[in-house]
Amino acid sequence: MRHIAVIGSGPAGYYTAEACQKTFGDAVRVDIVDRLPVPYGLIRTGVAPDHQSIKGVSRRYEAVALTENVRFVGNVSVGKDVSIEELRELYDAVVLATGAPLDRPLEIPGADLPGVVGSAAFVGWYNGHPDFAGLGPALHGPGAVVIGNGNVALDVARILSKTEAEFDGSDIVAHALTLLRASKIDTVTLLGRRGPHQIAMTPKELGELGHLTRAQPLVDASDFPPPEDDGLLEPGQRKSVTHLRDFAGREEDPAKSVRIIFDFFAMPVRIEGSGRAERVIVERTALDAAGNATGTGETYAIPASLVVSCIGYRTPPIEGIPYDDRAGRFANDEGRVLPGLYAVGWARRGPTGTIGTNRPDGFAIAEKIAADIGEGSGKAGRPALDSLLESRGVDVVTFRDWQKIEAAETAAAREGAPREKFTSIEEMLGARGT
Template identity: 60%
Template sequence: MRQMAIVGSGPAGFYAAEAALKVFADGVRIDVIDRLPTPYGLIRAGVAPDHQSIKAVSRRYEAVARDPRVEFLGNLEVGRDIPIDALLANYDDVILAVGASVDRRLDIPGDDLEGVIGSGAFVGWYNGHPDFAGLSPRLDTATVCVIGNGNVAIDCARILAKTRDELAASDISGEALEALARSAVRDIHLLGRRGPYQASFTLKEIGELGELERATPVVKPNDLPPAEGDQALETGQRRVVEVLRRFAATGPDSAKPVRIHLDFFHRPIRILGTSRAEGLELALTRVDGNGRATDTGETRIIPCGLVIAAIGYRTAPIPGVPFDAERGRFANVDGRIAEGLWCVGWAMRGPSGTIGTNRPDGQAVVERIRAEGRAPAGKPGGRGLEALAAARGLAVARFRHWEAIDAAEVAAARPGAPREKIADLARLRSFID
């Protein structure tokens, strides 16, 4: 029997498990390991709470978790609780599917001031992730700057701009909902160093900014290139630019008190303030013929009390696993790190692609494992891991414990919401019997 450990229970992990069940059929037993007592990773704590249709993919992962060949083992952190060598000693194959959970820093003066946070932290806070339950972002400011031109940046801006009623049917944390309802934020600047042609958000996300109850998008007509250039764009990007042109032509809705400024051609160079963020200094840019942003020599200062950096993520290193610090991911060749040690998803390729991109990734890595032709070595698998956990006094969360957490969250939901997430790690662990 092939013993396989998959570290990480988000999309990359479950798609890899699904692929292994098909490729190795009845000849495999899979343990899906997570450092939290709750499964589903990015789906639970990364996808925007007002995008419930995307979160529905967790039902597919649940079907995998309920397969008799699969066991969920939560509340175990590989690298801290369980060394990577111990996993390799107990399993024929170890697949790291831990994603990229570390915010990339701005690396500009002032990025360590209070009021400067990464988008991963902000998203984790409003999604009820235990790591960020005590974040308390500074929402007592009239102006927020969100640095980045991707979907995560738009998610942050949209959540900041929505009313309590607009968020009522979401699974946003109750703490975040109350804090946002008291927010003083009235101007949100989405800042990108390049232009509309290079923006990486998608049609759905940019379109939603025009459908908000109290917020209106602001696009400067002069930021848009001549319309004849649109025909050279790929279809998706062309449709995004069409929406931006519509926003620019219509102008902001003066009846709405919150404005979302899509400020292209801005590069952050310094955060102003002494003990906390008070403003953001930016270099104005232009895009050269190769699509690169170059400074014009002009600068601009936006007074603000909160800066959210949505500029990407890095995988958290695991002791004993080769790491590519420049790319912020595990050092690998097509998912292979070393004999018996693999990675998939963002831990393999960096933070790019959609949730669905992880499915072919997982399939490809499992096929490479099969192609290597290594026969099962009679390793103990989960029995060995559980014995090690018991010897170290570690409480292991199983899928039944998650089901109890799930039931408690659903029961505690406010009217119209799917659940009220438990963000306190100690309380989550209290469900482990």
């Protein structure tokens, strides 16, 4: 029998568990350990609430979780309730699937002013993550600046710009919907250091901005290279640039009350304000021969009560585990970190790829585990972890408990919504009795 512990219950964790099932059959026991009482990681707290079709992949993870040889061990904090070293003593393999939940720091003056938040915090706020439910972002307006040119920046801009009716069918949490309903923001500026050809936005997400009820995307046509240069782009990138060219060709609609401005060749250099964010000072950039953005010395100010930094994520380091500071992930050799210790997903490769990218990643790690541990070493595994956690008074949440929490969230949903998420751990734990 092989005993495997997976730390983190997001896509990387569940795909790894599924891969271990297929690799070892009945001769494996996989425990998926998570700090929160609820599973699915970024499917629950990272995917935008108005992208419900993406969240449907959780049904695949549920099918894995309900098998006999995979178990969810929720409400267990690794490092506090149990250490990595203890897990390595109990299991043949320990897999770090912790994702990259920390914001890459915005290292400019004024980044610590009230009103400046990272995308992990802002996305966690509107998705009901317990760590960020009390964020209360500054929506008194009239301006918001979103720093970044990727899909997360698009999500933030879209959420800030939608009408309440456009959230029908989503699982945006009530506290976020209430604040957004009263928002005074009428201009959302997306800052990108480089130009339209260098964006990291995918066509589907970018195209959504062109169909919003009260908001219109605005792009300066002079920011584009000649149209024939679009042929040099990859197909997906070319489709995204086509959307941007379409936005640039539209007349500004005075009936639309919210503007989403794409400000290309724009680098934030500092954030100013009296005790809180009031404006972002931006330097105009130009591309050098290598395609890098360099400052031109020309600066200007953009009014902003809210600044959301969407410049990337980092995996939180764990004491004693080799860590790559530059890449913001665990140091590893194709997933191997230390003997018996592995990393998968964003914890292995950094915050790149889609949800589906984690599936082949999980199978690759399962193959390495199989090569390394053979038939297993007779370690105690699941029963020993249970005894250890019980001795420490840890209130473990099982997958059956999670199903009770999920049923309570579904029952509490507003009309048309799939659920109303609990936003505190205490609420989640209390819902097990309903």
